[in-house]
Amino acid sequence: MKISVIGTGYVGTVSAACFAELGHDVICVDIDKSKIDLINAGIPPIYEEGLQELLKKHAGKRLSATSDYDSAIMNSDVSFICVGTPSDSEGNIDLGIVKAASASIGDSLRKKKGYHVIVVKSTVVPETTEKVVLPVIEKHSEKHLGEFGIAMNPEFLREGKAVHDFMHPDKIVVGSMDKKSGDIVAALYNGLKREVTRTNPRTAEMIKYVNNSFLATKISFANEVGNICKELGIDTYEVMSAVGKDFRIGPHFLNAGAGFGGSCFPKDVKALIGKAKEIGYEPQLLKSVIAVNEGQPARMVMLLKNKIGSLEGKNIAVLGLAFKNDTDDIRESRSIPVIKDLLDEGAVVSAYDPMANENMKKLFGGIRYYSSAADALRGADACLIMTEWDEFKSLDKEFDVMENRLVIDGRHILVKPGKDIEYVGICW
Numbered sequence: 001m002k003i004s005v006i007g008t009g010y011v012g013t014v015s016a017a018c019f020a021e022l023g024h025d026v027i028c029v030d031i032d033k034s035k036i037d038l039i040n041a042g043i044p045p046i047y048e049e050g051l052q053e054l055l056k057k058h059a060g061k062r063l064s065a066t067s068d069y070d071s072a073i074m075n076s077d078v079s080f081i082c083v084g085t086p087s088d089s090e091g092n093i094d095l096g097i098v099k100a101a102s103a104s105i106g107d108s109l110r111k112k113k114g115y116h117v118i119v120v121k122s123t124v125v126p127e128t129t130e131k132v133v134l135p136v137i138e139k140h141s142e143k144h145l146g147e148f149g150i151a152m153n154p155e156f157l158r159e160g161k162a163v164h165d166f167m168h169p170d171k172i173v174v175g176s177m178d179k180k181s182g183d184i185v186a187a188l189y190n191g192l193k194r195e196v197t198r199t200n201p202r203t204a205e206m207i208k209y210v211n212n213s214f215l216a217t218k219i220s221f222a223n224e225v226g227n228i229c230k231e232l233g234i235d236t237y238e239v240m241s242a243v244g245k246d247f248r249i250g251p252h253f254l255n256a257g258a259g260f261g262g263s264c265f266p267k268d269v270k271a272l273i274g275k276a277k278e279i280g281y282e283p284q285l286l287k288s289v290i291a292v293n294e295g296q297p298a299r300m301v302m303l304l305k306n307k308i309g310s311l312e313g314k315n316i317a318v319l320g321l322a323f324k325n326d327t328d329d330i331r332e333s334r335s336i337p338v339i340k341d342l343l344d345e346g347a348v349v350s351a352y353d354p355m356a357n358e359n360m361k362k363l364f365g366g367i368r369y370y371s372s373a374a375d376a377l378r379g380a381d382a383c384l385i386m387t388e389w390d391e392f393k394s395l396d397k398e399f400d401v402m403e404n405r406l407v408i409d410g411r412h413i414l415v416k417p418g419k420d421i422e423y424v425g426i427c428w
């Protein structure tokens with residue numbers, strides 16, 4: 001089938017490359033010319049394991065990129081909207097980019113003869129596909145539903161494992177307003193051995209939010225339990241390892257630490273809170289999930305101050321800037337509030353991340369960035385570990401170059417800290 005993918009960020013680029021791998025012809029559309037050029041040259045605009053290989057294989061053959069909506073819509077049967085859905089200043093979902101992309105699709109659709117399906121893959125709050133995207137497309141295309149189809153197909157991939165997750169999904173959800181467009185979208189996934197859950201668009205939208213909110217809830221629950229365990233001298237990891245053996249609970253997402261970040265969990269939980277309030281419901285549990293999460297970075301700094309007192313003029317090494325391992329994405333990374341607090345307290349920050357230094361430089365230009373943990377640790381009065389990178393597990397001799405070997409671990413990564421290190425866990 002011929003597909004166009006609107007927005008070539010994490011979701012768009014990965015979806016485009018994987019759809020090409022499944023045998024479809026794919027045209028990517030983005031307003032950012034630099035991403036178009038990179039994709040056409042077979043270079044991923046973001047880092048994702050396995051993405052480079054797929055782009056190299058398909059760019060210039062089954063995969064191309066353009067900023068011209070008209071040619072993309074004319075030369076495809078299905079368009080996936082994969083643009084960002086950030087939070088607005090109140091934490092509610094900002095649908096401005098989705099509306100702009102829908103308007104552009106509608107303008108092009110007006111000039112096209114024949115059936116076309118528009119699929120919302122961006123994470124959007126329930127009712128958006130029906131009450132926001134559909135009317136914008138109808139207005140701009142001067143066509144009515146039936147002359148084109150509309151569907152919602154949420155994306156569940158994890159950054160860092162996005163290509164693997166797309167090719168081996170544990171669920172595929174397609175919500176459509178009519179059977180024809182749902183059948184077309186479901187058929188795109190025929191190459192994957194996974195049953196497609198068919199539903200209506202608002203249910204598909206809700207499934208995505210419930211999925212992310214439940215995982216975020218598990219993390220904040222584990223962090224709250226961890227904070228209590230630490231005060232009581234109980235190993236929260238031992239507790240959760242036993243608790244997770246209950247088949248009704250499961251072992252995943254019970255690791256206490258510095259909290260969740262990334263482009264999805266914080267914004268999606270906040271967006272669901274916003275949607276609930278809009279319909280007159282006060283979501284107490286979801287609000288607490290965010291509150292616990294926002295407290296964890298401050299705990300890292302509090303533990304540090306408890307150990308070394310005032311941070312004025314102290315050299316603090318921050319290891320890990322990405323919101324999680326195996327990605328260069330720093331969006332909502334827990335290292336951001338930590339670095340901000342350190343700077344506000346007058347500390348001198350040295351930072352190292354295997355992949356995310358360049359992205360963090362755009363946020364904090366005034367701190368020192370290093371190309372290895374050992375270099376960042378040289379002369380430090382303390383070190384904070386903020387990301388669960390594999391290479392941090394084996395840090396040992398690297399701590400020898402610190403002025404004061406105090407390590408505060410926000411990720412339970414330094415499982416066997418050396419004898420000469422003063423080791424403090426955030427929740428253990």
Ligand code: NAD
Nearest residue numbers: 007008009010011030031032082083084085101122123155
């Ligand atoms: P992103 O910000 O990385 O990428 C969005 C892209 O859209 C950018 O390249 C931007 O230039 C482009 N764009 C903006 N306006 C445009 C327009 N009018 N026309 C064409 N392109 C335009 O976003 P992302 O992380 O890929 O997320 C996209 C959506 O998918 C969001 O709703 C997000 O919540 C959801 N999602 C993300 C993940 C994830 O892990 N990143 C996982 C599942 C779902």
